[in-house]
Amino acid sequence: MKLDGAFIVEAFVRLLGAIPTTLLITFVSVACGFVIGTAAALLRIYRVPVLHRLASAYVTFIRGTPMLTHLFLIYFGLPYVVDGLAELLGLGFRSASIPMIGFAYLSFSITAGAYLSEVVRSGMLAVSRGQLEAAYSLGMTTPQALRRIVFPQALAASLPNLSNSVIGMLHGSTLAFTVSVVDINAKAQIVASTNWKFFESYLAAALIYWGLTIAIERMCGRIERRIGAYNRGGVA
Amino acid sequence: MIELKEVRKSFGKQEVLKGISLKVEKGEVVAVVGPSGSGKTTLLRCINFLEKPTSGEVIVGDLAVAAGRAHRKEVLALRRKTSMVFQQYNLFRHKTALENVMEGLTVVRKLPKAEARERSVRLLEKVGLGAKLDAYPSRLSGGQQQRIGIARALAMEPEAILLDEPTSALDPELVGEVLAVIRNIAKEGITMIIVTHEMSFAQEVASRVVFMDQGTIVEEGPPGELFARPKEERTRLFLSRFAPEGSYSI
Numbered sequence: 001m002k003l004d005g006a007f008i009v010e011a012f013v014r015l016l017g018a019i020p021t022t023l024l025i026t027f028v029s030v031a032c033g034f035v036i037g038t039a040a041a042l043l044r045i046y047r048v049p050v051l052h053r054l055a056s057a058y059v060t061f062i063r064g065t066p067m068l069t070h071l072f073l074i075y076f077g078l079p080y081v082v083d084g085l086a087e088l089l090g091l092g093f094r095s096a097s098i099p100m101i102g103f104a105y106l107s108f109s110i111t112a113g114a115y116l117s118e119v120v121r122s123g124m125l126a127v128s129r130g131q132l133e134a135a136y137s138l139g140m141t142t143p144q145a146l147r148r149i150v151f152p153q154a155l156a157a158s159l160p161n162l163s164n165s166v167i168g169m170l171h172g173s174t175l176a177f178t179v180s181v182v183d184i185n186a187k188a189q190i191v192a193s194t195n196w197k198f199f200e201s202y203l204a205a206a207l208i209y210w211g212l213t214i215a216i217e218r219m220c221g222r223i224e225r226r227i228g229a230y231n232r233g234g235v236a
Numbered sequence: 237m238i239e240l241k242e243v244r245k246s247f248g249k250q251e252v253l254k255g256i257s258l259k260v261e262k263g264e265v266v267a268v269v270g271p272s273g274s275g276k277t278t279l280l281r282c283i284n285f286l287e288k289p290t291s292g293e294v295i296v297g298d299l300a301v302a303a304g305r306a307h308r309k310e311v312l313a314l315r316r317k318t319s320m321v322f323q324q325y326n327l328f329r330h331k332t333a334l335e336n337v338m339e340g341l342t343v344v345r346k347l348p349k350a351e352a353r354e355r356s357v358r359l360l361e362k363v364g365l366g367a368k369l370d371a372y373p374s375r376l377s378g379g380q381q382q383r384i385g386i387a388r389a390l391a392m393e394p395e396a397i398l399l400d401e402p403t404s405a406l407d408p409e410l411v412g413e414v415l416a417v418i419r420n421i422a423k424e425g426i427t428m429i430i431v432t433h434e435m436s437f438a439q440e441v442a443s444r445v446v447f448m449d450q451g452t453i454v455e456e457g458p459p460g461e462l463f464a465r466p467k468e469e470r471t472r473l474f475l476s477r478f479a480p481e482g483s484y485s486i
Contacts, residue, residue: 128326130322130324130326131326131328131329133286133320133322133326134320134322134326134327134328135328136284136286136315137284137286137315137318137319137320137322137398138315138319138339138340138343138344138388138392139312139315139316139340139344139392140340140343140344141312144343144344148339148343149328149330152330153329153330156330227330229372230329230330230331230332230372230373230374231329231330231374
């Protein structure tokens with residue numbers, strides 16, 4: 001077998017078109033996951049009655065099951081729920097009109113939310129109690145203290161973990177091909193299906209993923225330096 | 237001005253404050269001294285409800301808050317009447333010196349930015365840090381950080397300032413600069429309650445000294461009297477560890 005260099009280049013170029021889909025899945029799931037995760041983290045930190053148990057159950061169940069399983073549960077389970085509700089309420093909407101990528105968005109957001117809740121929680125726990133007390137001593141309300149004092153520092157403390165999660169979701173987004181979403185990985189399969197040069201095609205995909213990962217690392221590094229400028233402590 | 241009525245505080249089964257009653261008049265500088273674990277810091281933190289008293293009543297100015305049924309809004313109003321200087325400074329780490337002082341003014345007092353800035357700059361100059369406005373706390377010495385902490389507390393124009401062992405975390409050579417700042421504001425007639433281990437400073441600055449031991453106030457009085465002629469055996473014992481008897485000059 002001989003490596004077809006020209007086809008790697010050709011595949012690479014054709015795969016570029018799938019980058020937006022992959023990035024969209026990644027960023028939608030990280031963004032929604034961040035909101036879900038922050039809510040779950042707050043519920044657990046403040047031990048909100050009943051809800052903090054639900055949040056804990058959510059985190060352990062999602063982290064205890066594979067991301068692909070979440071996708072299948074949503075893909076096969078959601079239509080029942082949607083169609084059942086639509087019928088009950090007499091709406092014309094049917095699950096068949098949900099775009100495939102919608103399942104990926106929802107499922108991966110739920111996945112990311114569980115992992116990000118731990119990222120957010122560890123970030124908030126990294127902020128010393130004294131910061132909150134100082135805010136309270138000035139007469140700030142809890143939401144003011146969280147927004148102005150705790151969250152900015154928690155975000156700075158959790159950035160390394162956060163960039164890890166973004167990269168994890170980028171790579172995890174390949175699973176979307178199982179529900180017929182054409183991301184970079186799926187596109188690689190399609191590109192190779194005419195001449196069976198799968199290795200070349202997937203090699204091109206690997207290069208693109210690597211490039212995207214490096215870009216994310218750089219971006220996070222830059223943000224880290226910027227919002228962590230106040231921090232000249234630590235052991236490193 | 238500030239009054240505590242039968243304030244009690246327990247952590248689990250351990251009662252740290254055993255019914256403290258204390259009255260502080262406007263303009264007074266009260267030093268609270270005593271062995272560690274005597275409840276001094278807890279007492280101070282009960283005044284702004286950073287520790288919620290188990291029972292009793294806290295009165296600051298015209299606002300009386302009872303421990304049992306303290307509403308969130310009452311606690312907030314109470315906290316806005318005082319400000320606190322912490323042993324570990326607790327400056328906001330992600331904000332510069334200037335932003336630290338401005339924060340309470342813009343967020344809590346809702347002052348326009350320009351006005352908050354002007355007042356903050358003036359206060360930082362007053363504590364000798366006019367050249368460090370844009371420095372982050374991590375770049376400053378403990379003494380500088382604590383002086384910013386004092387400026388932050390002053391900025392709120394509180395009815396009283398609560399200082400919790402303001403020099404205990406400092407290197408010995410930095411204690412002086414912080415005490416000098418406190419000495420200056422004491423002269424301005426601002427009401428202060430200082431928990432401290434600096435006996436000679438307490439003697440110099442305080443208009444009244446309160447000696448606490450094991451969750452109770454053992455005795456109180458003007459510094460000259462309390463340090464020179466303590467009435468209680470426990471006070472005598474405590475003071476003897478700081479200096480040989482009779483060496484305090486008045």
